[in-house]
Amino acid sequence: MLARETGTTFDDPGWIYEIKWDGYRAIAEVKNGEAELYSRNANSFKRDYPLIVTELEKIKHELVLDGEVVVLNEDGYASFQKLQHYEENTQYPICYYVFDVLRINGMDTTQLPLTERKKLLKKALPKSKIIRYSDHIAGDGIAFFEAARKNNLEGIMAKKGDSTYDTGTRTGNWLKIKHHHSDEVVIVGFTEPTGSRPYFGALVLARPSEEGWIYAGHTGTGFNDAMLKEVYGKLKKIVTKTSPFAKKIKTNTPVTWVKPEYIAEIKFTEITDEGSMRHPVFLRLRNDKKIKDLVMATTKKPAAKKAAPVKKTALKRSATPTKTSEKKSGEKKPLKKGSVELKIGKETVILSNQDKLYWPEDKITKGDMVNYYQRIAPYILPYLKDRPESLKRNPNGIHDPGFFHKDAGDDAPPFVKSTKLFSESANKDIDYIICNDKATLAYLNNLGCIELNPWNSTTQKLDNPDYLLIDIDPADKNTFEQVIETALAYKKLLTKAGADCYCKTSGSTGLHIFVPMGKKYDYEMVKNFAHLLSQMVQEILPAFTSLERNLKKRGQKIYLDYLQNRRGQTIACAYSLRPKKGATVSTPLEWKEVKKGLHPSKFTIHNIEARLKAKGDLFKGVLGKGVNIESCLRKLGAGESGIN
Numbered sequence: 001m002l003a004r005e006t007g008t009t010f011d012d013p014g015w016i017y018e019i020k021w022d023g024y025r026a027i028a029e030v031k032n033g034e035a036e037l038y039s040r041n042a043n044s045f046k047r048d049y050p051l052i053v054t055e056l057e058k059i060k061h062e063l064v065l066d067g068e069v070v071v072l073n074e075d076g077y078a079s080f081q082k083l084q085h086y087e088e089n090t091q092y093p094i095c096y097y098v099f100d101v102l103r104i105n106g107m108d109t110t111q112l113p114l115t116e117r118k119k120l121l122k123k124a125l126p127k128s129k130i131i132r133y134s135d136h137i138a139g140d141g142i143a144f145f146e147a148a149r150k151n152n153l154e155g156i157m158a159k160k161g162d163s164t165y166d167t168g169t170r171t172g173n174w175l176k177i178k179h180h181h182s183d184e185v186v187i188v189g190f191t192e193p194t195g196s197r198p199y200f201g202a203l204v205l206a207r208p209s210e211e212g213w214i215y216a217g218h219t220g221t222g223f224n225d226a227m228l229k230e231v232y233g234k235l236k237k238i239v240t241k242t243s244p245f246a247k248k249i250k251t252n253t254p255v256t257w258v259k260p261e262y263i264a265e266i267k268f269t270e271i272t273d274e275g276s277m278r279h280p281v282f283l284r285l286r287n288d289k290k291i292k293d294l295v296m297a298t299t300k301k302p303a304a305k306k307a308a309p310v311k312k313t314a315l316k317r318s319a320t321p322t323k324t325s326e327k328k329s330g331e332k333k334p335l336k337k338g339s340v341e342l343k344i345g346k347e348t349v350i351l352s353n354q355d356k357l358y359w360p361e362d363k364i365t366k367g368d369m370v371n372y373y374q375r376i377a378p379y380i381l382p383y384l385k386d387r388p389e390s391l392k393r394n395p396n397g398i399h400d401p402g403f404f405h406k407d408a409g410d411d412a413p414p415f416v417k418s419t420k421l422f423s424e425s426a427n428k429d430i431d432y433i434i435c436n437d438k439a440t441l442a443y444l445n446n447l448g449c450i451e452l453n454p455w456n457s458t459t460q461k462l463d464n465p466d467y468l469l470i471d472i473d474p475a476d477k478n479t480f481e482q483v484i485e486t487a488l489a490y491k492k493l494l495t496k497a498g499a500d501c502y503c504k505t506s507g508s509t510g511l512h513i514f515v516p517m518g519k520k521y522d523y524e525m526v527k528n529f530a531h532l533l534s535q536m537v538q539e540i541l542p543a544f545t546s547l548e549r550n551l552k553k554r555g556q557k558i559y560l561d562y563l564q565n566r567r568g569q570t571i572a573c574a575y576s577l578r579p580k581k582g583a584t585v586s587t588p589l590e591w592k593e594v595k596k597g598l599h600p601s602k603f604t605i606h607n608i609e610a611r612l613k614a615k616g617d618l619f620k621g622v623l624g625k626g627v628n629i630e631s632c633l634r635k636l637g638a639g640e641s642g643i644n
Contacts, residue, residue: 029064093130187258198524216276358398372605379617484596518626
């Protein structure tokens with residue numbers, strides 16, 4: 001059963017409202033301890049999602065279920081990108097959200113009212129973290145949609161409570177109401193890239209109609225390096241010499257035409273009078289749909305179709321660096337009880353709950369943390385300057401699990417600078433805070449940011465990181481001597497390669513290795529070089545190191561995390577506090593210190609300043625001119641093909 005799209009939310013006591021899950025629609029059949037799971041096009045999902053199939057096989061009832069396969073990100077929201085590349089994201093929870101039942105123990109339930117089917121479904125499903133009942137509310141569609149919008153969900157489903165299940169039919173008894181206005185169109189070409197952008201510049205898009213293909217616009221926004229490479233890899237195999245359009249279309253660079261085989265979902269602000277999408281942003285390939293499933297376009301001139309606004313400042317990957325922007329000043333608000341004002345230069349920062357114990361066992365307060373960062377600012381700000389910040393907030397101290405917060409929002413004071421970027425993981429534009437001064441640093445600390453997590457690149461050159469980094473991440477049973485041995489293996493390799501490298505403690509259980517890149521290479525190149533180095537180290541230390549991301553498969557081995565070298569990835573920067581017992585600090589080291597007896601717990605809020613006075617900033621070389629990867633490869637005996 002399929003749904004029609006509508007742009008209107010409504011309240012109706014005869015309707016129920018569900019979350020619109022951002023995943024793959026899937027039918028499950030369970031009988032006699034065996035299960036099948038397949039897509040709407042009857043493609044089997046058994047090999048793709050074995051955890052779901054195994055869990056389905058535990059169900060004692062005979063069932064035919066309808067639901068959605070989703071992967072939940074670190075914030076607990078469905079991430080289609082992580083689902084599409086699930087083999088690389090198996091550390092995230094996968095779920096099958098079931099919203100309907102078509103058959104129970106031999107009884108066809110499709111002609112029962114939806115509300116009755118859902119009652120039966122809820123009773124039939126076992127309690128499981130993998131197979132989950134997709135709940136609903138009745139009547140309150142407007143409030144439910146508003147809650148979905150605030151949480152940046154894809155949208156909601158509205159379903160008539162007494163409706164039957166009409167197999168294979170698109171009916172007005174089921175309605176989808178999207179938060180992000182999007183459409184599915186067909187890729188018919190791609191343009192040449194410009195500047196340093198690899199693979200292609202933009203996708204040329206079309207809609208099918210009874211009179212042929214209708215031009216739907218073109219987009220080069222919404223891609224990361226991996227997506228560019230993946231899409232290009234598919235399209236270059238289906239190149240054709242012929243344009244599908246009757247009329248010539250205008251593009252900035254020459255077009256390579258392709259056969260109309262791949263469907264893309266595109267977010268946009270509105271449909272123009274000519275039928276093109278305004279401000280289109282690529283979201284994903286829809287491998288679960290076929291072109292015959294798409295709604296045919298009309299060849300008549302359509303009326304402008306308004307939609308929920310998409311921010312117009314989403315960063316184009318080929319664009320010039322984004323300028324930072326300051327928030328507009330608002331009226332001065334009275335101080336809340338317990339708040340104080342901190343004057344920093346020309347700016348005033350409002351601080352709250354400065355007596356709150358952030359490290360209870362160590363008697364260290366939020367105010368102590370703010371003061372530490374103000375004193376350490378000359379050392380830490382060079383590693384934060386012009387870098388988008390991924391804010392990890394622990395507003396109740398180190399025993400608060402905390403949460404990630406990326407968008408500056410409307411509450412940030414006027415002096416806080418930010419830059420708007422499109423986030424693939426969040427599937428939206430995010431107004432990232434930029435921390436260039438002591439006032440912003442105090443503001444972030446007051447939010448509960450114990451640690452500071454900047455991007456590897458700056459707004460001047462977002463696609464080219466300043467450094468390569470390896471996170472040496474031990475398992476519970478690894479000794480720190482093994483971590484040290486691993487770090488020294490990297491050091492030996494990099495010395496052989498003629499590359500400068502730097503080491504710092506993570507402030508937790510591991511060590512971080514940094515290699516200056518000087519903005520000379522894109523993320524993909526840097527990541528592949530880090531991968532090659534990590535493969536070599538793993539071959540040197542196979543007994544206790546691993547490149548396996550999946551925790552269960554990796555077991556009790558040190559994870560050589562080279563995937564930190566991807567656009568948008570962040571890690572605690574040098575001199576950042578960590579929400580750990582003892583108020584540890586991520587501390588740069590001299591290589592002669594990386595030996596038996598070293599441990600991250602030795603570097604804390606109490607002694608880091610004395611260390612800086614004695615040794616200075618040991619990490620400043622990380623922001624130097626950078627190594628030559630090609631030269632390093634030759635010295636390591638690896639050809640350039642080894643990282644491409």
